Amino acid sequence: MALNPDRLLPIEAEARAVARRLFAEVERLPIVSPHGHTEPEWYARNPAFPDPAALFVIPDHYIFRMLYSQGVPLEALGVPRVDGGPVETDGRRIWQLFAAHYRLFRGTPSRLWFEHALETVFGIEERLSPENADRLYDRIAGALGDEAMRPRALYDRFGIEAIATTDGALDDLAHHDAIRASGWHGRVVPTYRPDAVVDPDRPGFAAALDRLFDLTGEAETWEGYLAAHRTRRAYFKARGATATDHGHPTALTADLATPDAAALFDTVRAGTADAAARELFRAQMLTEMARMSRDDGLVMQIHPGSVRNHNALLFQRFGFDKGADIPSRTDYVHALRPLLSVVGNDPSVTVIVFTLDEAAYSRELAPLAGHYPALRLGPPWWFFDSAEGMRRFREATSETAGIYNTVGFNDDTRAFLSIPARHDVARRVDCAWLARLVSDGRLDEDEAHDMATDLAYRLARDAYRL
Amino acid sequence: MALNPDRLLPIEAEARAVARRLFAEVERLPIVSPHGHTEPEWYARNPAFPDPAALFVIPDHYIFRMLYSQGVPLEALGVPRVDGGPVETDGRRIWQLFAAHYRLFRGTPSRLWFEHALETVFGIEERLSPENADRLYDRIAGALGDEAMRPRALYDRFGIEAIATTDGALDDLAHHDAIRASGWHGRVVPTYRPDAVVDPDRPGFAAALDRLFDLTGEAETWEGYLAAHRTRRAYFKARGATATDHGHPTALTADLATPDAAALFDTVRAGTADAAARELFRAQMLTEMARMSRDDGLVMQIHPGSVRNHNALLFQRFGFDKGADIPSRTDYVHALRPLLSVVGNDPSVTVIVFTLDEAAYSRELAPLAGHYPALRLGPPWWFFDSAEGMRRFREATSETAGIYNTVGFNDDTRAFLSIPARHDVARRVDCAWLARLVSDGRLDEDEAHDMATDLAYRLARDAYRL
Amino acid sequence: MALNPDRLLPIEAEARAVARRLFAEVERLPIVSPHGHTEPEWYARNPAFPDPAALFVIPDHYIFRMLYSQGVPLEALGVPRVDGGPVETDGRRIWQLFAAHYRLFRGTPSRLWFEHALETVFGIEERLSPENADRLYDRIAGALGDEAMRPRALYDRFGIEAIATTDGALDDLAHHDAIRASGWHGRVVPTYRPDAVVDPDRPGFAAALDRLFDLTGEAETWEGYLAAHRTRRAYFKARGATATDHGHPTALTADLATPDAAALFDTVRAGTADAAARELFRAQMLTEMARMSRDDGLVMQIHPGSVRNHNALLFQRFGFDKGADIPSRTDYVHALRPLLSVVGNDPSVTVIVFTLDEAAYSRELAPLAGHYPALRLGPPWWFFDSAEGMRRFREATSETAGIYNTVGFNDDTRAFLSIPARHDVARRVDCAWLARLVSDGRLDEDEAHDMATDLAYRLARDAYRL
Known part of the structure; x- marks a missing residue:
C-alpha cells in the first residue's frame, strides 16, 4: 500500500x-x-500539533463535509458549535469514525493528500481501516511530540x-x-x-x-x-x-x-x-x-x-x-x-x-x-x-x-x-x-x-x- | 463485425x-x-413484440431524431401523427430506410445499443446495411414469435x-x-x-x-x-x-x-x-x-x-x-x-x-x-x-x-x-x-x-x- | 527539431x-x-509577400496578443495605429522581438502552425530563438522573392x-x-x-x-x-x-x-x-x-x-x-x-x-x-x-x-x-x-x-x- x-x-x-x-x-x-x-x-x-483527529479531521472541511454528506453529524467529528454546545472531544473516537468511513474518499484528492502525509511524515504505509485505526492513532499521536x-x-x-x-x-x-x-x-x-x-x-x-x-x-x-x-x-x-x-x-x-x-x-x-x-x-x-x-x-x-x-x-x-x-x-x-x-x-x-x-x-x-x-x-x-x-x-x-x-x-x-x-x-x-x-x-x-x-x-x- | x-x-x-x-x-x-x-x-x-421497425425504430426517439435531422420525414419512419394522418405502415420499408441511413449512427450510443441487441438477442454479428437489410429484417421478424x-x-x-x-x-x-x-x-x-x-x-x-x-x-x-x-x-x-x-x-x-x-x-x-x-x-x-x-x-x-x-x-x-x-x-x-x-x-x-x-x-x-x-x-x-x-x-x-x-x-x-x-x-x-x-x-x-x-x-x- | x-x-x-x-x-x-x-x-x-514580420507577426492577432499579454507594446510589433502614430517599421527588429518571446507559444496552436509553415514552405527545421532569429529572417526574406x-x-x-x-x-x-x-x-x-x-x-x-x-x-x-x-x-x-x-x-x-x-x-x-x-x-x-x-x-x-x-x-x-x-x-x-x-x-x-x-x-x-x-x-x-x-x-x-x-x-x-x-x-x-x-x-x-x-x-x- x-x-x-x-x-x-x-x-x-x-x-x-x-x-x-x-x-x-x-x-x-x-x-x-x-x-x-x-x-x-x-x-x-x-x-506541537495536538492529536491525530485535531490534525487531520476537525479542521479539514474536505474531510468532514464528505462524512457529513453521508449522514455523520459534525458534532460526532468534534467540529465546534457556535453556541459552545457539546461535541465529541475524544480524538480517538473521532479518528475511529473517520476510519470507518474511509472508503468515501476513494478517488478524491483528500485521500491522496492524507496518505502522502501518513507515509512521508509518519512512515505509515498502511491504508487506514477500522482494524488498524487505533494502532495508527497511537503511532501518529506518539510522533507528534517529537521536536521534528x-x-x-x-x-x-x-x-x-x-x-x-x-x-x-x-x-x-x-x-x-x-x-x-x-x-x-x-x-x-x-x-x-x-x-x-x-x-x-x-x-x-x-x-x-x-x-x-x-x-x-x-x-x-x-x-x-x-x-x-x-x-x-x-x-x-x-x-x-x-x-x-x-x-x-x-x-x-x-x-x-x-x-x-x-x-x-x-x-x-x-x-x-x-x-x-x-x-x-x-x-x-x-x-x-x-x-x-x-x-x-x-x-x-x-x-x-x-x-x-x-x-x-x-x-x-x-x-x-x-x-x-x-x-x-x-x-x-x-x-x-x-x-x-x-x-x-x-x-x-x-x-x-x-x-x-x-x-x-x-x-x-x-x-x-x-x-x-x-x-x-x-x-x-x-x-x-x-x-x-x-x-x-x-x-x-x-x-x-x-x-x-x-x-x-x-x-x-x-x-x-x-x-x-x-x-x-x-x-x-x-x-x-x-x-x-x-x-x-x-x-x-x-x-x-x-x-x-x-x-x-x-x-x-x-x-x-x- | x-x-x-x-x-x-x-x-x-x-x-x-x-x-x-x-x-x-x-x-x-x-x-x-x-x-x-x-x-x-x-x-x-x-x-410478443411486433416487427423489427416497431421494435427498433418507431418508438426510439434517439433513432428517428437522427434520421429526421438529415431530412428523413417522420412520416416515412412510421411515427404516428397526432391527427391520425397517413404515415408509413410497412415495417420493412421503414427498416430499409433505417438501414440506408445507418452510417449516421457511427460513434453514437444508439449504434452500441442496437448492435448489442442484434448480437446478444438475435445472434446477428453483421453490420446493418442496405444490402443485408431485408435478410436481417426477416431474421428478426422470424425470431420475434418465439416464446423466448x-x-x-x-x-x-x-x-x-x-x-x-x-x-x-x-x-x-x-x-x-x-x-x-x-x-x-x-x-x-x-x-x-x-x-x-x-x-x-x-x-x-x-x-x-x-x-x-x-x-x-x-x-x-x-x-x-x-x-x-x-x-x-x-x-x-x-x-x-x-x-x-x-x-x-x-x-x-x-x-x-x-x-x-x-x-x-x-x-x-x-x-x-x-x-x-x-x-x-x-x-x-x-x-x-x-x-x-x-x-x-x-x-x-x-x-x-x-x-x-x-x-x-x-x-x-x-x-x-x-x-x-x-x-x-x-x-x-x-x-x-x-x-x-x-x-x-x-x-x-x-x-x-x-x-x-x-x-x-x-x-x-x-x-x-x-x-x-x-x-x-x-x-x-x-x-x-x-x-x-x-x-x-x-x-x-x-x-x-x-x-x-x-x-x-x-x-x-x-x-x-x-x-x-x-x-x-x-x-x-x-x-x-x-x-x-x-x-x-x-x-x-x-x-x-x-x-x-x-x-x-x-x-x-x-x-x-x- | x-x-x-x-x-x-x-x-x-x-x-x-x-x-x-x-x-x-x-x-x-x-x-x-x-x-x-x-x-x-x-x-x-x-x-510577392513582404518581409517575415509582415508575413507572420504584424497581421496575426494570435501572435501579437500573446506578446502583448506579456507586456510587449503593439507599437513595437509594428501594429498600425488608428491615428497613424509611429510604430516599429523595421521588420527585422519586430522579428527579433518575436524570437525573444517565442517560448510564450509553447503548447499553443500558433506554435504548431508557425513551425509547419517554416518547415513545409521554407524548409527550416530549427526552432526559432534569439540566436538564430537573424539567420532565419534572412532565409525567409530571401525566399519570399521567388515566384514559387x-x-x-x-x-x-x-x-x-x-x-x-x-x-x-x-x-x-x-x-x-x-x-x-x-x-x-x-x-x-x-x-x-x-x-x-x-x-x-x-x-x-x-x-x-x-x-x-x-x-x-x-x-x-x-x-x-x-x-x-x-x-x-x-x-x-x-x-x-x-x-x-x-x-x-x-x-x-x-x-x-x-x-x-x-x-x-x-x-x-x-x-x-x-x-x-x-x-x-x-x-x-x-x-x-x-x-x-x-x-x-x-x-x-x-x-x-x-x-x-x-x-x-x-x-x-x-x-x-x-x-x-x-x-x-x-x-x-x-x-x-x-x-x-x-x-x-x-x-x-x-x-x-x-x-x-x-x-x-x-x-x-x-x-x-x-x-x-x-x-x-x-x-x-x-x-x-x-x-x-x-x-x-x-x-x-x-x-x-x-x-x-x-x-x-x-x-x-x-x-x-x-x-x-x-x-x-x-x-x-x-x-x-x-x-x-x-x-x-x-x-x-x-x-x-x-x-x-x-x-x-x-x-x-x-x-x-x-
Missing part, C-alpha cells in the same frame, strides 16, 4: 518515461506557497522557501513580528485580506469599519476610508506582504466617479445600502484595490464565485467554512471590464483571478489573460485542486493563454501536513501533461523540462514577487 | 488488463433498473432483479396489480410521476386536476390537493413504488408560507396564474413532494433543464417526445436551496438530482451532493447516457462528491432490448475509469473491485431502496 | 497505428477552405481546391472579377458578410446604409432594405458565392410581424433605436437572412458570442481585430427558436452555427443539430481551432449529433501560410479521435476510413455546396 512512485503520471509507457524524467527534476525543488491559510502563530511559537514534528522543523523538512498566510485587514500581525524578531530563517509573509471591512454583507461589518477608522485615525468618509486601506496595506507591506486577496461573491467590478463612490460609501457606512448597492460597493472596491496595487506594488488576487454558507441550518450551528460554500456560475468578461479599463493595460500591475466555474476557463479567462498584460490566471482552486481539475485547467487554458499567463501552483490550505502533498500532486499532474505534449509531438523535451520548473517553482515565485 | 469483447475498456495494455479483471466480476451481476419507461403491460400480458422473445423470458434472460416503470399520478396501476396477481416472480414496481397534476403548463392540466380530486374525494383546496397527493403516493407505495419522479423545466424550488401557497394554488386551479406564478407553483410543489418523501420514505427524483417541444411544427404534428426536447442552462445552487433548507440535512431523505447541463457537474452538483446528506447525483442522463458522457461525469464529480453520493446507473429507457446494452456500456465505462485510477496509482485494485460492484449494482439498489 | 511525423496522433501504439493508416489516406486530400479571410487581391494580382512563394503558386502547392473569402455587402468584388477574368484555374469565391449594414452598433452604420441604398437604388424602407440585400446577395452569388456569414454579439433571432419589423427598421434608420431595439433588429435580420437563404440557396453561417473590442484603450489606439475580442456565455436554445421555426424543418436550407462557449456543445448545439434538418454545427472556432479544442468538440458533440450534422473543418484565417498547417492539425486530430474509437471497439476500421475522408474533405465541400 506504499505510495506508487509513478502515481498520476501517464499510463502509456513512452509518456510515462518522459514524465519520470521531468518529475525527477522538479520533485525536490523548494516549495513556494504564495497563498494559504496556515496560522502565523505556528511559526511564531512553534507548538513541530512547524519550524516541518517547514525545513518540506523544503519551503517562502509561505504566505492570509490575514484580516485589522490584524496587528503580531505573530509575524514575532517570527521576524525570533531570528528564525523561515520566510513567512502576511497577505492583506480586507473582506471584513469591504463586504457590507459580512456579519460584523459595521464594527469592523469602526475598528478600521480607530486603527488608522482617518475620517469616516470615502477619502478617509481609502486612506485607511492605504495605511493598512503599507503596514502589511512593511511586514513582508507582497499580495492582497479578495473573496467576493461575484467578479463584478465598477469604476464610479468619485462623488458617486463617496455617496455610495456613505449609504454603506450608514447601513442603508440595499443589496444592489452593497454589490456595487464591493465592485467599486475591487477597482480601488487594483489602483492601490498599481501604486504600492502588491499583487492582487480575486477569488469570486462561491455562494457562502449555503446551508442555513449548518451555518447557524457551526458558523463559517464548514463545507457548505457552493460555487455558482460566474461571469468575468463583463464583470472585470471596469477594473481592466483602469489597470489592465499596465504590465507593472498583477491581478490574479481564480474561478470555481470551469466553463469560464476556455471561454473567458484564458482569452482575457492571453490579452491583458496585467491579468494572470490563478491555479485550479478548492474543489479543482485535484488531479482531474488540474488536467482540465491546463488543457482548457494553455492553448489560448500559454503557461506564462498562469502563476504556478498554490496550496491554499490550512492543513500544514498537506502542503507537500498538494505540491507533489500539482508537480506530477503538470509533468504528466507536459509529457503527453512531448509524446505526441507538440513540444520538445528540453522545453518541457524548462516549463516543468516554471510550473513547479518560478511562476509562483515571480508572479507573487517572492 | 462481432462485438469487441474489450469495447470501451482502456486502450493501454496495463489499464486494459485491470479493467478486464474488474469487468469480469460485474458483467453478469443482476440488473437493477430503478428508473425507466418500459410498459407495465408487457410484464402483465407478456405479448417475450418480455417475461427476456426479463430473466437479461438478469433483471427489479425494474421500475414510470406512471402518471392518476394511473390505476392495473397492469401492476395484474403482474402481482399472476404470481410471476419478476419484480416490476411503479414510480409516482405527478407532472400532469403539478405542472400548470401541461396541456390538459385542469382536467387532470378534476380527475385527481374525483379519484381521491379531496376538497379542491391547497390542503385537499396535498392530501390527494398523499393518497395517491400511498396507492403507489402499496403497489411496490419506492420512488417518485419529477420532470420540471427548471430546478427551482420554493418554500412559501401556507397561506401564500394556498392562494397560489387557487390561482393555478382557477387558470389565472401567470407564467411566473406557474413556475412558482412547480417550485413549491417540489418542496412539498420532498416533505412527503420525508414522511413516506419514497425516494425523490428531479429531472430539470429540458426545454420541451422546442420544434413547434413537429409538436403540432407529432406531439410529445419526438426528439425535440433540448437541454438548456440550469442553475442548481440557488434553485435547490429552499428545498434543501427543508430536507437537505436529513439523512433519512433521498433526493436524486439529474442534469442535462454538464457545466453544473463540477461547479454545483458535486459540491452540493458532497455536502448535503439528503442529496445524491443521478447518473448522466439522456444525451449523456453514453461512453463519453459517463466518463466526463465520473471525472467531473468523483473528486468532490466521491462515488458514494451517486446512485449507480439507470437506463431510463422505453426500448426494452436496449436495457442490457445500456447497463453493459455503463459497467464497461465505470470499470475503464476505475482501471485508469488503479493504473496511475490513485486506487488500490482491491478497492476498485469493491467500487465496481457498488457502481454496477449496490448503489442503485440501495439508493432506490429496492 | 523537425516536425514529428506522428504529431497529434495517439500515444498508445495500437491506436497510433490505426491513426497512421487513417491519416495516410487523408493527408494529401485537396483543401476545401469554405470560410476564411485571405485577401482576394492576392489571387488577383499575385504579389507567390499566392497562386502556393494555392497549387497547398493543394487548395476551393477557397472562400469574406467580403462586406458593399464590396464591388472587383478582385474576384479580376481573378475570373484572368483565366487562372484557382477557385476563389466571395462570401456575403453584411454585418456593417445590419448591425446598428457598428461604427459607420448610417453611412453604410446610405451606400447600400445608393448602390441598389432601393427605397429607404424595410421592404427596400430587404430588396437591397436580395440584390447584393444575387451580385455575390453571380460571382461564385455559396454562403453568407453573420458575426453577431449573441445568437438571438426574432420573427416579427412585417409592420413591426418595418417600424423597427425606421427607428434604426433614424438612429433613434435604443440598445434593446438594436439587438432586436440584429435578431430579426438573422431570420430575414435565413428566409433569403431558403430562396437563393446560399448557406448561412452564424458566428455569435464574442464581446468585441473589450479593451477600450486598445480599440481607441489600434481599432478592430487586435486580439481583444473575448467570448461570453451564449444561449442557443431560446435564441435560435424563432429562426428555426421559420426554416429549421426545411432540409433544403443549411444554417451553420458556431460557438465560442464550449458549455453549449453538448447541452444545446448537438441536441439542436441532431434534430433540426436545417441546422449544422460549424467546427471549433478561433480559440478552439486547436488540438484540445477539436478533441473536446468531437467528444462532446458526436454522440448526440453524429459527424454528419457537422461540416468538416474550416481554417477561418487571414494567415495564408497557416492554411495547410491548420488543415493538417484538424485532419490529425480527427484521425486520432477516430483511431481511439476503433481501438476501443466503438467503430470498425473501414468506417473510420470513410469518416476520415468525410471529415477532411467531403463534409465541407457538400455543406458549403462547393
Whole structure:
C-alpha cells in the first residue's frame, strides 16, 4: 500500500518515461506557497500539533463535509458549535469514525493528500481501516511530540522557501513580528485580506469599519476610508506582504466617479445600502484595490464565485467554512471590464483571478489573460485542486493563454501536513501533461523540462514577487 | 463485425488488463433498473413484440431524431401523427430506410445499443446495411414469435432483479396489480410521476386536476390537493413504488408560507396564474413532494433543464417526445436551496438530482451532493447516457462528491432490448475509469473491485431502496 | 527539431497505428477552405509577400496578443495605429522581438502552425530563438522573392481546391472579377458578410446604409432594405458565392410581424433605436437572412458570442481585430427558436452555427443539430481551432449529433501560410479521435476510413455546396 512512485503520471509507457524524467527534476525543488491559510502563530511559537483527529479531521472541511454528506453529524467529528454546545472531544473516537468511513474518499484528492502525509511524515504505509485505526492513532499521536514534528522543523523538512498566510485587514500581525524578531530563517509573509471591512454583507461589518477608522485615525468618509486601506496595506507591506486577496461573491467590478463612490460609501457606512448597492460597493472596491496595487506594488488576487454558507441550518450551528460554500456560475468578461479599463493595460500591475466555474476557463479567462498584460490566471482552486481539475485547467487554458499567463501552483490550505502533498500532486499532474505534449509531438523535451520548473517553482515565485 | 469483447475498456495494455479483471466480476451481476419507461403491460400480458421497425425504430426517439435531422420525414419512419394522418405502415420499408441511413449512427450510443441487441438477442454479428437489410429484417421478424422473445423470458434472460416503470399520478396501476396477481416472480414496481397534476403548463392540466380530486374525494383546496397527493403516493407505495419522479423545466424550488401557497394554488386551479406564478407553483410543489418523501420514505427524483417541444411544427404534428426536447442552462445552487433548507440535512431523505447541463457537474452538483446528506447525483442522463458522457461525469464529480453520493446507473429507457446494452456500456465505462485510477496509482485494485460492484449494482439498489 | 511525423496522433501504439493508416489516406486530400479571410487581391494580382514580420507577426492577432499579454507594446510589433502614430517599421527588429518571446507559444496552436509553415514552405527545421532569429529572417526574406512563394503558386502547392473569402455587402468584388477574368484555374469565391449594414452598433452604420441604398437604388424602407440585400446577395452569388456569414454579439433571432419589423427598421434608420431595439433588429435580420437563404440557396453561417473590442484603450489606439475580442456565455436554445421555426424543418436550407462557449456543445448545439434538418454545427472556432479544442468538440458533440450534422473543418484565417498547417492539425486530430474509437471497439476500421475522408474533405465541400 506504499505510495506508487509513478502515481498520476501517464499510463502509456513512452509518456510515462518522459514524465519520470521531468518529475525527477522538479520533485525536490523548494516549495513556494504564495497563498494559504496556515496560522502565523505556528511559526511564531512553534507548538506541537495536538492529536491525530485535531490534525487531520476537525479542521479539514474536505474531510468532514464528505462524512457529513453521508449522514455523520459534525458534532460526532468534534467540529465546534457556535453556541459552545457539546461535541465529541475524544480524538480517538473521532479518528475511529473517520476510519470507518474511509472508503468515501476513494478517488478524491483528500485521500491522496492524507496518505502522502501518513507515509512521508509518519512512515505509515498502511491504508487506514477500522482494524488498524487505533494502532495508527497511537503511532501518529506518539510522533507528534517529537521536536521534528513541530512547524519550524516541518517547514525545513518540506523544503519551503517562502509561505504566505492570509490575514484580516485589522490584524496587528503580531505573530509575524514575532517570527521576524525570533531570528528564525523561515520566510513567512502576511497577505492583506480586507473582506471584513469591504463586504457590507459580512456579519460584523459595521464594527469592523469602526475598528478600521480607530486603527488608522482617518475620517469616516470615502477619502478617509481609502486612506485607511492605504495605511493598512503599507503596514502589511512593511511586514513582508507582497499580495492582497479578495473573496467576493461575484467578479463584478465598477469604476464610479468619485462623488458617486463617496455617496455610495456613505449609504454603506450608514447601513442603508440595499443589496444592489452593497454589490456595487464591493465592485467599486475591487477597482480601488487594483489602483492601490498599481501604486504600492502588491499583487492582487480575486477569488469570486462561491455562494457562502449555503446551508442555513449548518451555518447557524457551526458558523463559517464548514463545507457548505457552493460555487455558482460566474461571469468575468463583463464583470472585470471596469477594473481592466483602469489597470489592465499596465504590465507593472498583477491581478490574479481564480474561478470555481470551469466553463469560464476556455471561454473567458484564458482569452482575457492571453490579452491583458496585467491579468494572470490563478491555479485550479478548492474543489479543482485535484488531479482531474488540474488536467482540465491546463488543457482548457494553455492553448489560448500559454503557461506564462498562469502563476504556478498554490496550496491554499490550512492543513500544514498537506502542503507537500498538494505540491507533489500539482508537480506530477503538470509533468504528466507536459509529457503527453512531448509524446505526441507538440513540444520538445528540453522545453518541457524548462516549463516543468516554471510550473513547479518560478511562476509562483515571480508572479507573487517572492 | 462481432462485438469487441474489450469495447470501451482502456486502450493501454496495463489499464486494459485491470479493467478486464474488474469487468469480469460485474458483467453478469443482476440488473437493477430503478428508473425507466418500459410498459407495465408487457410484464402483465407478456405479448410478443411486433416487427423489427416497431421494435427498433418507431418508438426510439434517439433513432428517428437522427434520421429526421438529415431530412428523413417522420412520416416515412412510421411515427404516428397526432391527427391520425397517413404515415408509413410497412415495417420493412421503414427498416430499409433505417438501414440506408445507418452510417449516421457511427460513434453514437444508439449504434452500441442496437448492435448489442442484434448480437446478444438475435445472434446477428453483421453490420446493418442496405444490402443485408431485408435478410436481417426477416431474421428478426422470424425470431420475434418465439416464446423466448417475450418480455417475461427476456426479463430473466437479461438478469433483471427489479425494474421500475414510470406512471402518471392518476394511473390505476392495473397492469401492476395484474403482474402481482399472476404470481410471476419478476419484480416490476411503479414510480409516482405527478407532472400532469403539478405542472400548470401541461396541456390538459385542469382536467387532470378534476380527475385527481374525483379519484381521491379531496376538497379542491391547497390542503385537499396535498392530501390527494398523499393518497395517491400511498396507492403507489402499496403497489411496490419506492420512488417518485419529477420532470420540471427548471430546478427551482420554493418554500412559501401556507397561506401564500394556498392562494397560489387557487390561482393555478382557477387558470389565472401567470407564467411566473406557474413556475412558482412547480417550485413549491417540489418542496412539498420532498416533505412527503420525508414522511413516506419514497425516494425523490428531479429531472430539470429540458426545454420541451422546442420544434413547434413537429409538436403540432407529432406531439410529445419526438426528439425535440433540448437541454438548456440550469442553475442548481440557488434553485435547490429552499428545498434543501427543508430536507437537505436529513439523512433519512433521498433526493436524486439529474442534469442535462454538464457545466453544473463540477461547479454545483458535486459540491452540493458532497455536502448535503439528503442529496445524491443521478447518473448522466439522456444525451449523456453514453461512453463519453459517463466518463466526463465520473471525472467531473468523483473528486468532490466521491462515488458514494451517486446512485449507480439507470437506463431510463422505453426500448426494452436496449436495457442490457445500456447497463453493459455503463459497467464497461465505470470499470475503464476505475482501471485508469488503479493504473496511475490513485486506487488500490482491491478497492476498485469493491467500487465496481457498488457502481454496477449496490448503489442503485440501495439508493432506490429496492 | 523537425516536425514529428506522428504529431497529434495517439500515444498508445495500437491506436497510433490505426491513426497512421487513417491519416495516410487523408493527408494529401485537396483543401476545401469554405470560410476564411485571405485577401482576394492576392489571387488577383499575385504579389510577392513582404518581409517575415509582415508575413507572420504584424497581421496575426494570435501572435501579437500573446506578446502583448506579456507586456510587449503593439507599437513595437509594428501594429498600425488608428491615428497613424509611429510604430516599429523595421521588420527585422519586430522579428527579433518575436524570437525573444517565442517560448510564450509553447503548447499553443500558433506554435504548431508557425513551425509547419517554416518547415513545409521554407524548409527550416530549427526552432526559432534569439540566436538564430537573424539567420532565419534572412532565409525567409530571401525566399519570399521567388515566384514559387507567390499566392497562386502556393494555392497549387497547398493543394487548395476551393477557397472562400469574406467580403462586406458593399464590396464591388472587383478582385474576384479580376481573378475570373484572368483565366487562372484557382477557385476563389466571395462570401456575403453584411454585418456593417445590419448591425446598428457598428461604427459607420448610417453611412453604410446610405451606400447600400445608393448602390441598389432601393427605397429607404424595410421592404427596400430587404430588396437591397436580395440584390447584393444575387451580385455575390453571380460571382461564385455559396454562403453568407453573420458575426453577431449573441445568437438571438426574432420573427416579427412585417409592420413591426418595418417600424423597427425606421427607428434604426433614424438612429433613434435604443440598445434593446438594436439587438432586436440584429435578431430579426438573422431570420430575414435565413428566409433569403431558403430562396437563393446560399448557406448561412452564424458566428455569435464574442464581446468585441473589450479593451477600450486598445480599440481607441489600434481599432478592430487586435486580439481583444473575448467570448461570453451564449444561449442557443431560446435564441435560435424563432429562426428555426421559420426554416429549421426545411432540409433544403443549411444554417451553420458556431460557438465560442464550449458549455453549449453538448447541452444545446448537438441536441439542436441532431434534430433540426436545417441546422449544422460549424467546427471549433478561433480559440478552439486547436488540438484540445477539436478533441473536446468531437467528444462532446458526436454522440448526440453524429459527424454528419457537422461540416468538416474550416481554417477561418487571414494567415495564408497557416492554411495547410491548420488543415493538417484538424485532419490529425480527427484521425486520432477516430483511431481511439476503433481501438476501443466503438467503430470498425473501414468506417473510420470513410469518416476520415468525410471529415477532411467531403463534409465541407457538400455543406458549403462547393
